[in-house]
Structure formats: C-alpha cells, structure tokens
Amino acid sequence: MKTRIITAIVALIVFIPFVVIGGIPFELMSLLLATIAVYEILVMVKQSCFFD
DSSP states (O other): OHHHHHHHHHHHHHHHHHHHHOHHHHHHHHHHHHHHHHHHHHHHHHHHHTTO
C-alpha cells in the first residue's frame, strides 16, 4: 500500500504541471498515458488467454 501511495504522489507531481501549462504539452502527456494504459490492457488480455 505504501508503494502505491508513493507512486501516486510522484505521478501527481509529474502530471499537475502539464495540467496547469495545458495546450500541446498536456495533450502529449495525455497521449502518452493513454498509450501506456492501452498497452497494459493488451498485456492483461494476453495473459488471461493463457489461463482459458
């Protein structure tokens, strides 16, 4: 649990400036996060296929 809290705090410290700046940097950071999320979902789907 402690690791999750530390990770969330670090993520907020990195992401908040992009929200404040806005514009292209915010869009690029959002695109990066969305890409990482889609990759994670694809990895989870592949792993669940092996257990069927």
